[in-house]
Amino acid sequence: MTDGRAQRWYDKDKKLARQLDALYRIHPKYEYPVIRGLLELVKESDPAILEKFVIPSDIERWCRRWYDKDPTYWIVLNGLKHADEGLLRRVAEYLEEQLAQGDE
Amino acid sequence: MGFGKGSISQAGPSTRPLVLLFSPQDRVRNILVAGLYECGYQVIDTASHYLAIMKASTLAPRAAIIDITRTNNKGFALAVALRKSERTKHVSLLLMVPSRPENILQEIAAEYEGDDAGVPSAARVMRYPFSFAELVAAVESIVA
Numbered sequence: 001m002t003d004g005r006a007q008r009w010y011d012k013d014k015k016l017a018r019q020l021d022a023l024y025r026i027h028p029k030y031e032y033p034v035i036r037g038l039l040e041l042v043k044e045s046d047p048a049i050l051e052k053f054v055i056p057s058d059i060e061r062w063c064r065r066w067y068d069k070d071p072t073y074w075i076v077l078n079g080l081k082h083a084d085e086g087l088l089r090r091v092a093e094y095l096e097e098q099l100a101q102g103d104e
Numbered sequence: 105m106g107f108g109k110g111s112i113s114q115a116g117p118s119t120r121p122l123v124l125l126f127s128p129q130d131r132v133r134n135i136l137v138a139g140l141y142e143c144g145y146q147v148i149d150t151a152s153h154y155l156a157i158m159k160a161s162t163l164a165p166r167a168a169i170i171d172i173t174r175t176n177n178k179g180f181a182l183a184v185a186l187r188k189s190e191r192t193k194h195v196s197l198l199l200m201v202p203s204r205p206e207n208i209l210q211e212i213a214a215e216y217e218g219d220d221a222g223v224p225s226a227a228r229v230m231r232y233p234f235s236f237a238e239l240v241a242a243v244e245s246i247v248a
Binding site: 039043047048050051052053054055056057059060063068071072074075 | 107131132134135136139142173202203232233235236
């Protein structure tokens with residue numbers, strides 16, 4: 001997904017980037033429980049970060065990323081930008097576990 | 105409050121009042137509905153100001169969040185209609201307006217902020233851009 005021209009905010013964490021890329025490719029049949037579970041994980045760990053996203057007046061100009069497609073994705077992924085390393089690690093582990101189950 | 109543990113512990117989508125959300129912007133509407141739902145609010149949303157008036161009249165929301173954009177003045181018409189109707193004049197209003205509103209929008213803001221007609225509902229004005237935390241705080245202040 002990376003094209004070398006633009007770094008995504010999660011690219012600094014290779015494991016997280018790998019898992020989010022896998023989430024991007026997940027079959028629609030499996031993605032809803034995963035993203036809902038991710039939302040609940042963040043709510044339990046650091047709910048305040050989920051409220052930090054900003055609504056700009058020209059919102060469509062900013063909605064070019066894959067996770068802008070759905071409001072739950074928007075809330076979770078924009079919230080995770082403000083997460084500490086510990087939470088990001090837990091997120092990566094959670095996705096690794098969930099996405100591995102989807103492969104079975 | 106918000107996504108915080110207080111609202112999680114209460115659980116369920118109907119722990120907080122019903123709010124009406126009007127915005128002609130699909131993306132704004134979808135994100136705010138999702139976010140407010142997670143905070144425990146019941147939300148009815150629409151991009152049609154006619155439907156918004158109907159829903160406000162029949163469902164009696166505690167508050168109405170109205171998106172007033174530069175290119176679409178239906179939000180303004182909705183706000184005026186809600187305030188004029190006996191059935192909906194009690195509905196608290198939160199107006200989302202551009203960061204540098206044109207004169208007409210400043211007039212709207214001044215009208216609602218300076219209203220002393222005795223209507224119990226308070227009208228808040230929120231200028232873009234704003235964080236979701238700010239929006240939730242504003243909603244909670246007007247539904248309280």
